[in-house]
Amino acid sequence: MKKIAILFLLVILAAVGAVGCGKADEASTSKTLKIGIRGSESRTWDFVKEQAQKEGLSIELVQLNANVNPNTVLLEGDIDANAFQHVAFLDQFNQKNNSEIVPVGSTIIAPLGIYSDKFKKIEEIPDNAKIAVPNDDSNWGRSLVLLQEAGLIKVVDNFDGFGGADKIKENPKHLEIVPVDGATTPRVMKDVAASIINNGVAVEAGFLLKDSIFHESNTAKPYINIIATTKQNENREDLKKLVEIYQSKAVSDFITETYKGNYIPTQVTVDELKNFKSAYASK
Template identity: 85%
Template sequence: MKKLAISILLTLVTIVAAGCGSAADQKSLKIGIRGSESRTWEFVKEQAAKQGLAIELVQFNANVNPNTVLLEGEIDANAFQHVAFLDQFNTKNNSEIVPVGSTIIAPLGIYSDKYKKIEEIPDGAKIALPNDDSNWGRSLLLLQEAGLIKVVDNFDGFGGQDKIKENPKKLEIVPVDPATTPRVMKDVAASIINNGTAVEAGFLLKDSIFHESKTAKPYINVIATTKQNENREELKKLVAVYQSKEVSDFITQTYKGNYIPTQVTVEELKNFKDAFKSKP
């Protein structure tokens, strides 16, 4: 009887230990996102679960910077920004948040309810654009690609009136809060609208009269984390899931061309400023 009791006790200890080990070994990540890509991330969450990776999605509104939350250790990674925005945040905050994988390009577009072609925009017209530094600079590159202005020779990707070298049509640049760029269309000749904002406002990329292509490299969106966590196996698995054919097909079909899936190396992401060197 004594031997039987010891045997049962050892079995129970083994079961409890095994259960604890299973919980400790469970792979999980807490990812901070914003609303415009929530459908994609719900699908990513489903795909990751099939591979034994549990994802908890934390939604943030425009009043909360997921980079700050990441630095505070409340989440493991975030996915809401392009590399130029991330670089600006790191510079301003002396932080070291790094990209671990690319997700999408959300092409910036010029939208107008008055003109159907970029060539129709008249001299002296008002052009609204987002007033945050990185998207302001991105908008200037887009206007340059459209043949409306030229930026300075040493352009660094960030915006401001002083970054315009040539403005032959004497366009009036009107910086506004990014969220209001769709609403001000009635007051300007054209408005440059961030893709996520355009989607929320009911626009498709094909509705724009011009959208970026060559200028997009610095604006590839990324999954980002802190420097000390960049080699976590869970994050590598997450990137692989996001860049899978299943997720790429889902993005293409769901967003009807507004978001373009991308697969570039982390090295390319970190060297994004090289894209500015070839600008005229």
């Protein structure tokens, strides 16, 4: 009888333990989303985090400096998604690293601008002037498209969006394109006629888009910023919810009011993001 009682007690304890494990497993599925970001959009993401918490979605923001590539961190599994790049930059990274990181939603367009402390109009740029551009392939290419839109150069036929001296077809003013690290583009302004500065870098340097002498308009489609994750995670429900929150009216209003036109909220489909190269065909 005593043995039966002990056996019965063990069965009960095992059942309680199983229920406890079930709760633990259930809790582990509702994990905190780790999102890798950089400083220029931290205010937006702090607001997104607050909105997500109201919706029952827990977010941890992982601040990454310029010396750390958030795509590498993503591939290593240390974060669930990142939000720091435009879709053309992601395409370049995937090509170079044979990786498969995918966009899951659009965030903003941060228009690229031409800034100068020597000239007030694009028409004042003289012959043989030096123009500084970011030296990574995608933003270098983006800069060439911007210079084309400004009427200073023409890019080659079948332009693929990436930079290089060989991507310039016509250069009537014989401009010298000077590739520099993107983070230094504000600092080299004193040494060049004009500098093409990424919007996030410009914001950190204290510039508003209205301070530029020329900036993007209809060239921006390949340069829509995104939330990105690995291919195997692209259909996760928590990431879909994150995109929905980011694209909400509350977040859009916050971006518009906070950044005074430097960042423009965008809501485009993932299919449009993945087919961004079609924008080059009309150039």
